[in-house]
Amino acid sequence: MKSRLAQLKSRIDRIPAPSYRLQLGVAIAVVVTQALIAMTGAIVRVTGSGLGCPTWPECFPGSMVPVEHPEFATLNQWIEYGNRLFTGVVGLIAVAAFVLAYRHRPTDKRYLRLAIAMPVGVAVQAVIGGITVRLDLLWWTVAIHLLASTVMVWLATLLVHAVPRDDRPRGHGSKLLYVPAGLLAGVLVTGTMVTGAGPHGGDPETPRFDVPVETLAHVHAAFLYTFLGSLVLVGFWLRGTTNPPWRRYRILLAVVVAQGAIGLVQFWTGVPEMLVSLHVLGAMSVIVATASLWCGVRTTESLVAKQPQRT
Incomplete structure (x- = not known):
């Protein structure tokens, strides 16, 4: 085992040092594929294909x-199987992001840690998906x-902003945005x-969460309105920075x-399948945009901190 790892490390070490544009492009591809796998998962669910392959890791x-x-x-089988195949694509791109980060030999170890988290996260997600199938799509799984x-x-969005470029400071997040980030977590949960x-x-026979949808929808909406209100307050703060x-x-x-x-619209029209998938993709877009602002605020603070003080 150790000899194989040593051989793999030797092969990676022979790869030419990657350019900034290549690292950035692969990191962006990680974000895109991570968002799309969530959307394809939603397509599996709304088409009732969640148990099209009733076991895991085998289809049958x-x-x-x-x-x-x-x-x-x-x-239904091929919709579910297609989602599994796409997971392989997500994994390959995640591994590529890690290899490029490793070959860059970054001084910012945070970049390397985020890159490592990509393939590890895909593997964990695959296991969670397998458990979900084996438990017959229980709602909480x-x-x-x-x-x-x-x-x-x-994390993939943070990875994009962590790709090293010259001496420019990288975004590490800002304490100011902890509240909106926490509220966003509430929106998602x-x-x-x-x-x-x-x-x-995901399957017609799957038991559902036994709470009125209308009640949960109102709670969900309340979190969204509060999240939006917190962003308005962030806007007022940004005016003074x-x-x-x-x-x-x-x-x-x-x-x-x-x-x-x-x-x-989804709530008023009876939760049509197409809007469910778009809503999931929209959720991923909100996460990307929030994480980008998180990094942007931190980068701005870093730039200001590096400016020489006038005496």
């Missing part, structure tokens, strides 16, 4: 791929599966609870408002 006992079966529709994706999207009580469980990241702030506000609008 004795077969890694879909097979004809009288109890499982072929389309599906919720954990989705929340793990939200964490990965957040309550959102999974709404999903758990809603009509799309040097070089505030206004563009990131405006993008975040626009994404949050659009996501809220999708949620309202």
Whole structure:
């Protein structure tokens, strides 16, 4: 085992030092694929394909791929299997991000830690997905599966902003944004609870969370309004700072408002499948925009701190 690891390390060491653009491009690809795997998971759920492959890691006992079966529709099998295949793509890109970070030999070890978290997180997600299937899509296992994706999207966004470039300070987050980040976590958690009580469980036979959907939707909406209110307060604070990241702030506000609008239309129209998938993608977009502002504020603070003091 040690000799194989040594051989692998030797091969990685022979890879030419990567450029900034290559590292940044792969890091962005990590964000995109992490967000898309959450959306494909939503497609699996709304099409009732969650148990199209009823076991894990095999699709069927004795077969890694879909097979004809009288109890499982072929389309549902391939939708679920396609999601599993895409997980492999996500994993390959995550590994590539780690290899590039390792070859860069960064002085900022945080960059390397974030890069390591990408393939490790994909592996953990795969295991969570397997447990979810083996427990027949119990609502709370599906919720954990989705929340793990939200964490990965957040970390992947931090990875993008951690890619080293010359002597520019990297974003590490700001204490100011702890409150909005905490409220966003509340939005996401309550959102999974709404999903758990809603009509799309991934399989028609899956038991649902036994709480009225309307009640959970109102709690979810309350978190969203509070989150939006906290962003307004952040905007007032940014007015008094040097070089505030206004563009990131405006993008975040626009994404949050659009996501809220999708949620309202979704609620009023009986939770149609297409809007559910778009809502999940919108949630990933909100996470990316929030994490980008988090890093942007910290980068601005770092730049100000590095400026020489006038006497």
